[in-house]
Amino acid sequence: MSKRVEVRISGLGGQGVVLAGQILGRAAAHDGKYVVQTQSYGAEARGSAAKSEVIISDEKIGFPKVRKYDILVAMSQSALNNYMRDLKKNGILLADEDTVKEVPSVKARVLRVPATRISESEFKSKIFANVVMLGALTKKVEVVSEEAMKRAIIESVSLETKKENIKAFTEGMRLHEQET
């Protein structure tokens, strides 16, 4: 049977959820997988609902949008509230510990990741939270290889922020987040 993983990364405009999806997609391509990344965001520069979807498969991908997903990353409470229902029963939820306060009790495996807090304490800015989250995702879920992710990050971010992004990724990889 072919392996197919569907991922939705969701949050608010400005949190970098679209970029996070592109990095994940690029890493999957480096790993030799078929992959499609799509996105949806509002017309506003910041603050509107944003989501990024990645399908990773051993076979060619037809319909490019996720249906029932294996992994949901929630960077905001509203994203979690809106998208939780389409997470597969035994799927995995990665929720930002600070921006998502309430997680309903579900069958899914829930990982609370202090991505925003780590970004703020390490870099005095929230903007690396998306890449911290990718680190946690890579470590805990093993959808893509660590090497492919690092390569994808370097190829996707600006030269000036390369060092910070790799550090953010490494911090995410190191997390011993609480499993509930």
Next chain:
Amino acid sequence: MTQERTVLTGKHFMQGDIACAEGAIAAGCRFFAGYPITPATEIAERMARRLPEVDGVYVQMEDELGSMAAVIGASYAGVKSMTATSGPGFSLMQENIGLAVMTETPCVVVNIMRGGPSTGQPTKPGQQDVMQARWGSHGDYEIIALAPSSVQEMFDLTIEAFNLSEIYRVPVFVLADEIVGHMWERVTIPSENAIKRVNRKRPRTLPEKYVPFLPDRDLVPPMASFGEGYRFYATGLTHDETGHPRTDTAKAQQELVQRLCDKIRKNREKIVRVSANMLEDAEVMVVAYGTTSRSAMSAVREAREKGFKAGLLRLITLWPFPDKEIAELAKRVRAIVVPEMNCGQIVREVERAAKETSVIFMPKLGEEPHRPVEILDAIQRGSYK
């Protein structure tokens, strides 16, 4: 010469808009004039960065009217030219698209379709400009429009668009929806010498003997560039073979406008492209294009698994419309399903071609494309017709 490569040969993970820009450069495009607009901005951004690397010119224009005018001017100077926009900008370009048709200017206009009318939903997908692409400018004319459904096709069909525009001296549209434009996928870019490039026919006479709008047997006149000694006049007014206005004779209007239509109509076999999938024994045929065709492909596979004989006709060329192909297939199926991200545009053309065969239309507006299960449901309904 610069060190940068003109063709990025190799395997990439790329966005549709970026693949479109790379296809343009690979096809030989060296001029882009445009005005940024979601969801086509990434094409302009890429061209702004890439064109200077390949000795090309990028111009950020004051608006879309000026953009289209500059594209025509550059093409008449002998440079393969393009612009990229979305619905609101496409509306503003219509007048000069008509000028490009009348002056037989090879050029490519990319429209990454979002939700309209007016400014509509800038970041959301649509397939609402299909009829505007066909009829948006006034007067009678034929046009060519291609509908990519993957990032790979954003690259491949942009090259095809340039080649068709050069062969037939007509604006060619790349009509993609926001999902295909913004989607990231794997792309294989072939080696530079594996890319087929077609250039416009050049005059075979001395400048003093050049008759600028005298067509060859294929109904397309050879084209000289401004500034190389062939002095001639090009106008949006009805003109004769010399290019000079003939605004008061029926003959001039009949000859010119008929030829502008016929040069596409009589060559439609060479232009029209469709992709037939699982149609050999199909009882229900889905006709779709762009992102919608990917929903349809998944639905057809799922229908087959359930024992329904479904197939997909994916339209790669939207204009000229593949009516003969549809008419032929329509005779063999019980029903045709047409999903579109609009309130009903291509479905009218399908109905015209399908004659007696029943057509089930599935409109869709808003953020998401058709889910395969919706199309599957229509396939099942079609099976009992």
